[in-house]
Each structure stands twice: as C-alpha cells, then as structure tokens.
Amino acid sequence: MILEYIGVKEINGSLIVLEGVQNPSYEEVVRIRLDDGSVRNGRIVACEGDKAVIQVFEGTSGISLGNTRTRMTGRPMELALSEELLGRVFNGVGKAIDGLGDIYPTCRRNINGTPINPVSRIYPRNYISTGISSIDTLITLIRGQKLPIFSGSGMKHNELAVQIVRQAKITGDENAKFGIVFAAMGVKQDVADYFRRSFEESGVLGRVAMFLNLANDPIIERILTPRCALTAAEYLAFELNMHILVIMTDMTSYAEACREFSSSKGEIPGRKGFPGYLYSDLASLYERAGMIKGSTGSVTQIPILTMPNDDITHPVPDLTGYITEGQIVLDRALDGSGIYPPVSVLPSLSRLMKDGIGEGFTREDHSALSNQLFACYAKVQDARSLASVIGEDELSASDKRLLEFGRQFEKQFINQGVNENRSMEQSLALGWKLLSALPAEELDRVDNEMLAKYYHGKKETE
C-alpha cells in the first residue's frame, strides 16, 4: 500500500516537517507533488517518532502547509549507472539534462557510497604526466591521488584544470581506458560552458560525464552533486576498470551550501558558521579517490576551490588541505605578473610524490632536484625581503645570484604556454639548467654523483 501524506506541518528554509509518517527511514528519498502538478524531490534528514524532517532539493518556494502530497519511496538516494554515463550531461542530482533521455541503468548505487577498507587500498605509485613543469617536477600528480587546486576568484584555475585534462598521460599502462567526471557546484554558466567547449575542442567530450549544478540552481542539490559524480566515478573506475579523473569545482560553494543547510536545520555552528562536521563531510567526498585491490581502475581527484579573500587559513582550504594528499596553490602576484600557470611553489605539495618518482618511475635525480629547487626558491624569498629593505644593489653577490635565479625560475620554469606540453625529461633538464646558474657549493640537497652527472655550472674548486 502506498501512502500519500497531504500537507506539511512546518516549513523552514529548504526544510519541511511532516507528522504522522509511518515508518520513515533515515536518508530516504521522498517525492512531493504540488497541487499545480509539479513534482519535487526531497530527502529525510532527521526523524523523531512519527515526525520526519525533509530537505527539499528544489527549494520550498510555492509550497504551502496544505498544497502538497508527499510519498515515501522507501529507498535512499540512488544513482542509475551504466557505461553510457560518459558523454552525457546531468543536473546536480543525476538527472539527464542534455535532452537525450534517461540512461538505461545496469545498476543503481547509493550516492553516499561506503568507505573503502584501508586494507583493500593499493598504495598509489604511478605518476600522471601533466606536461606542466611546475607540477610534474615539484608537485607530481599520482594516479589515485586527490590533489586540489587552491585558487582565488579571477585566477586561471580553470585553464590549468583543462590543461591537465588535455595533457594528462598515465605512464606504464598504454591500453588503459580514460574517463573524466566533471562536477560543477555553484559555478557560473560561463565557466561550465568553458569546460564544455574545452573538452569538445580537445576531443574528449565523448569520455566526459558532466554533473552540473550552476550558480542559480538549488542549493540543496549542490550537496548531492559531488556525491553523484563520485558514485559515477567509482562505478566507472572500480567496476569498468577505467582511469577516471574527477574535477570538482568549486568546493567553496559546496561548503557554503552545507553551511546554509546546516543553519536552516538549527545546528550549532563551528568556525565561521560552517557546521562542526564539515571535516567529516568533506572527507566523505575526498576519500573516495584511490585504487582498490581487485580492480585495475583508479579515481584521481582534482578539486578546485577558491579561497575567499585568498586566505589559505579559511576553513574550506584549511580542512581540505588536511584531507587531501597535498595541494597546488595559485598565487595572485605571479598571476598579476603574467606568469601562467601561477603556481605558488613553496606552499604547494604532493604527499604521494616521494614514492612515485625517482629511479624506476621518473629519473633517479628527480627527488633531489625538486628538493633543491624548493630549497633555493625558499632562499630567493629571503633575499627578496632583504632587497626590499636595503635595495638590491646592497646585496651580497650570492644574494644577487639568488635573485637572478628566482627571476629565471619564474620566467622559464613556472611559466609555460597554455598549449605547451613539456615532457618529464624536458622539465628536469630545465631544472638543472637553472640550478647551474648557482655555484655547486650552495646546492646542499644533491649528492656529488648527481652534480657530476647533471650540473653544468662552474665549481669553485676548478
């Protein structure tokens, strides 16, 4: 027997409260039919006795206390899955919006997913060559990693993400199938179009599944968008053995949607009004990256988030950094001086690179070279701050050399064309070329063998 409940008890923001419900289950999906014939969807977010609190995805405007008929579906939120997902466009809750009709599902999955057993994970080791010097050499992306881009409004994070998608090559497995899952949360129409166009131009559109929740779409759907996208990604990767790159933009909008929802539920806020469970919530998304035993596929995540006021200590970038395996931080000063991609090298990090580079993966000198570049560039910053006080002319010879190194490093190494695809060899050679401008004695992170092999500069002893 299917019961319909007429009317609601209470409406508050995007939440409605129903009373006298028989057997509501937590997280169950409900269908709400309005008197004008339109249908909305919702999800039970709390129940108490026969009272159920329902979150309405499409918002509550137009709902009155009497004009609704609500029906329980008896199931949690599920996504229809099949290989046909690729090449399609969906809205934030996984409904096709490209006019091609619903997909014919081979199975349905709960979008919340289940945690991967740590024992079943394969530790990621194979690097993905992105063709971007700063990333390949210093912040190497590893297959199965989650590596966010920390950006700010107006910076070129979208261009960077598109370039990574276009140039990404997985080494060691030439027959592997690729796919891209793109989740847009609260981004502008233009941005979504830009991604679409770029995918089309680079001929990958047929391998992209897009989940779009744009800036003017309902907030509540935004909370479900990444979950739908990741469910699709997990299915494609772990059951169809594909290598999936997931791009999620913009995580800040997602977190703000969580905050809005949390405050309408009357929960106790944590830092900056974000709910206290934001860490666990973000983790339940980011941790869905990886590789598991029994499957040859992988899920690699590149979430993009804009730091409000470029503040890296804001809760969203802060919590994200604690969950993800590193971060690529973009810098406004570099961006302003026309350097693309404006990767701020020092705060950027890839936690997994240490085991995915070096002999047998990239080249034996990779790790030492990247440490040396980091160390030298850190010294450049000291020299710069000194120069800003006493003037460049007053600096010692070694500080002057460092400043010149810093300039060339930014101009030649970090800076590269939007369509420029540098091989790992090229990037490493470029790194050594720049280091060769410094005397060998100042290079304290590389050993003598490597110096002899790769260093071309002058040694004072000669």
Added chain:
Amino acid sequence: MAANNIIYGINGPVVTVKGATTLSMMEMVYVGEQKLAGEVIKLDNGFTTIQVYEETTGLKPGDPIYSTGARLAATLGPGILDNIFDGIERPLRDIESESGAFIARGAAMNALDTERLWDVTVDVKAGDTLNAGQIYARCPETSVIEHRCMVPPTVCGKVEWAASNGKYKVGDVIVKLRSDDGKLCELTLCQKWPIRSPRPVSERLYANVPLVTGQRVIDTLFPIAKGGTAAVPGGFGTGKTMTQHQLAKWCDADIIVYVGCGERGNEMSQVLNEFASLVDPKSGRPMTDRTVLIANTSNMPVAAREASIYTGITLAEYYRDMGYHVAIMADSTSRWAEALREISGRLEEMPAEEGFPAYLPSRLSEFYERAGLIRTLGGKEGSVTIIGAVSPQGSDFSEPVTQNTKRFTRCFWALDKSLAYARHYPAINWLNSYSEYGGDLERWYDDNVGSDFMRCRTQMSFLLQEEARLMEIVKLIGSDVLPDDQKLIIETAKVIRVGFLQQNAFHKDDTFVPLKKQLLMMRAILYLHKRSETAVSVGVPLSMIMETGLFDRLTRIKYDVPNDKLSMLEDYPKQIDEAISALSNR
C-alpha cells in the same frame, strides 16, 4: 541479547530511545535489524541517547535496539600484533574477506582469530595462588614478541585446574581459578577490558630513561622519556605524519601502536606496505611483527573515530602490563577532538571555545594521563609513551586543541611551515619547541652516551638562539655589516641547522642516527666553532676560514660518515686543527 527498546529519533550518528530503559551509561548496544554497533552516551528521564559507530542511513523509528549489558570493551589476547583494526577493534582484513573492498555495515566480527592455534606454555599448576596481573601462560605471538596472559586486574584466587602445555585457541580455557569468595573463574587466552577505563597498575615510576628515536633534533634538543607524552602540532603539509612514521619505525620501544584517527586512507595503506617491507634493525624481522595498526580513516564513521583513540591506548596498556615498553602514535588527536565536537553538536550541548565541548580539556588530560613508566600488578616494569599529532585549524597554535594539549604533554615539537616550505625536515622549530624531560634524563645521557652530551646540547641551543637574534638584524641591514665573530655564529648555526637538525628520512645512514654519532657530530661542530672563534679573535678574517671548506665538510658529515664507521669522526678535529693553525700562522 534482549531487544526491548526501540528507536525513536535519528539524527546523523545519534539515535534516541524514548521513555525509561534498562540501558546503562556507556553500555554497548546493537541498533536496528543490521545490528550496527553503538554506545549509550546520555540517559535522562525522557530519552536515552546512543551514538552509532556506523552509517545510520536507512534506520527507522521503531527499529529494535539490542542491549549487551556490557561496556564497550576491547578483546585482549594473542593475535593483536601484526593486525589492523578499525576504531572499535574489528579486524579490517577479515572485513575485507567478508565484504570486499568497501566496508559493509553491521559486520559483526571477532576481534581476534578464534581458529588459530597458539603454542602455549602454562606457567601455573593446580594449588598455586594467583593475584591480579600475574602471568599464567605464555605463547610466541610473533617472532619477536612473547605474549603473556595475565590474570585480569579484577580477579585473584587459587588455581583449581590448569591445562598442560600445548596448542590452544584464543577461546580455550587454560586455567580455572577459585576466588576467595568461592566463585569459579575460567581464564582463557584472552580477556576483555572496557576501553574508556585505564588498566590499573601497582605504582608509577620516575621516568628517567629516554625513548631513543634516532632523530637528532628530538634525541638531542627535545628528548622524550619512556612513559612520556609529546605533542606534534603542525599545519597541513608540515610533515606530522612523516615525523610519526619515522618515530614508529625507529624508536626503541618494544611495541608500536599506530592509531590513524580520521586521517587519509592512502596513508594507512602506505603504513601497511612500508611496515611490512621494513626490517626492524634490532630483530631482523619485519616491523609489523611488533606493530598494531588502528585505522579509522576520515570517511569512516565519526563515532568510531572517537573510540579509536581509547581502543589504541587500551591495547597499549595491555602490552605494557606484560612488561613491554610501548609507544602509541595518535595521528591526529585533532580529528578525535573534532569527533567529540561533532557528537556534542548533535546532542545540542552548550559549546565552549570554537564549538568544542566544555569537556575537551578533561578528555584530553584523561587520555594523556594514561601514559607513564609503571610497575605492573605482576611486578614488572613497563611503559606507555604517547606521541599525539595535533592539526591546528588554520595552522594557528592558539586554537583550543593545541592549547589544551600543550597543558597535558611535556614535550612540544612544533612543526613549522616555513621550514617545511624550504623542505627542511623534520620541520621541528627549535625556537618554539620544548621538552620538560631534559633534566630528568640528564643522568642517563651522562652515564650512557657521554658526560659532555648535555653541555654540548646547551651550547648548541645557545648558538641557535643567538642566531635567531642576529637574523633580526640581518633582515634589516644585511649580513655584511656584522663583525666577524657574529658572522661566525651565523655560519656555525647554519651548519647546525643544515648539517645536524635537518635529517633525510630517505637516506640509508641518515634516517636513523645512533646517539653516539649525534654526540660526535655535535663535538665536531662545536670544536670547529671554538677554534674559529679563537682564530677570529686574533684577527684571522672569517672569509679565509670559510674558504677552507671546513664548514661545508661538517655539513656533510651526516652523509659522509656511515653509522658503522664512527671512528672516521675522530679525524675531524685533527683536520680542523691543521687547517686553522695554518691560517693563524700565516
């Protein structure tokens, strides 16, 4: 297992039961048809509140709740080592073989393998009197650790029957004990202990032996005692986890309990891989033989994350009671504090600082107080050392978790962002960090390493402090204007920073450095400083001393001198003498 209670309300991991119940505080319960594990956390007239250790999706009001009549307890017995558990001691390998790569809900599991046979030696015979904590049976748990079965702390009496030596399963009865009040106790190879209560000890001892870690900045500047407590705070990317891994791999504890509390899944799989392939230098056996992992990654249920810390410390205390030195690494306690906050928020408790519950400091102190060097009930000496990572929000050390942790730990190894940016690892900042154990451990260093160890240490930290002061000036006007003796301090401090404090975890000789080498390195650096100081005072320009390349050579000692050829270090003073006298005579 009675099911006379039903669910009334559900909100995230918190479930309520309406009306009076027979449940007691902190009782373990099973919730719903799938039997999800949970624990009673609040009782009042109207409602009983239960936190559920698994996803609550699909639970319905009206679903049954099964009471167990016991508190949430850990099963303690052979088979813990070389195993990996989730936050409530469910073996993850068994869960994998049961439900595949994704963790299914309601997986009821025995913590220990009940089928495996252990080679048991029984140490008692009928007629013996046994006290709490006394050892009645032993078996080799792994190749390096002998498991000792102890009489539970609440039991004592006369042995009525004892099994003979042989092969037994965990659940087999080994000893029957008649207690003084006439009750018969059957002791098996395992016992249960509620995770939130500390296991009793006979007395606490003065902790004056260091936990040797082989990490120079820790052993030398900020040492920790066996049975001590340390906090490792640091923003993301500063190398908290790397530091914890290094300590777990190299510290001289007998047993390592590694708690991955709300951290990354890939990190746990790295620990699993790495520890399995890493050979323990002392025993020549894989590290896993003396390690137990507790993995409750950030996406696993938040309530189990809260419990994981207690499960970890209970396992640690159990091995301590056998007479072992145990080190527990908790990575990260901030995630645990956040789990407290999250549950407290669901209970609608009044928040204190930054939304954390008002009982945060008391919970933290309860946890850290479970560390210590002790005499066990059985009369042996054992210790639990706690090293807790803290992940401060926004890298701000003034936030509540860091501040409160600081109050209850005696070592504070502050990780520094700018050091990490320059890839100076371990990124322990020598200016903000401290150790209160310096004085306690002085005797030990004097007797076992060298009588000048502490003196060298003081001198080195003095030079580092001086450097920090001078750098303030350099930042304003450049280093050229400083007189030579001050420049010398900066140069020596640079050798100390790069050649001594910075340590390469991936270099075979540098990843672990014996105390003797640490001392010899310090001596060499300080000797060079002393000789140069005299030379500078008689007018030798510093630039000439620098040209000898001595400073660069000392910086490279860590790579140039292998750990097994420490005699090479004896040449250094001679070379320093020769080079500097040549300059002074010129």
